[in-house]
Amino acid sequence: MFCSNSNEAGYGISFSPNAKLNDGKLDFLAVKKLNFIKQIQFSACVLGKRIEKMKQAKVLQINSVKFNSKQPKTIAQVDGEAVIFNQNSIEVSIVPNALNVIVPN
Numbered sequence: 001m002f003c004s005n006s007n008e009a010g011y012g013i014s015f016s017p018n019a020k021l022n023d024g025k026l027d028f029l030a031v032k033k034l035n036f037i038k039q040i041q042f043s044a045c046v047l048g049k050r051i052e053k054m055k056q057a058k059v060l061q062i063n064s065v066k067f068n069s070k071q072p073k074t075i076a077q078v079d080g081e082a083v084i085f086n087q088n089s090i091e092v093s094i095v096p097n098a099l100n101v102i103v104p105n
Helices: 036-047
Strands: 002-004 026-031 057-062 064-068 074-078 081-085 089-093
Touching: 026 064, 074 089
Parallel strands: none
Antiparallel strands: 002 026, 026 057, 064 089, 074 081
């Protein structure tokens, strides 16, 4: 599972190539368990920004999502860093217009 507001995960890799920072939506990617060959195909689709070609991958635009785990702690990646949450659920949502950016003329 992957949830993002951006169309790039870093180093030119994109799990959500159609995501837009200003559309008020999260792009959520769910991928079914893949065998080794399908993992290679998935990697090629990600590198080629053609994730929609994978039948086992589904991209949805959502307002929010809640991840639940049976474990007492949850490990997630937040902005490229591994984070351990001392709870078994994480909710991700968009806060519209939360960041003001000043651009010089």
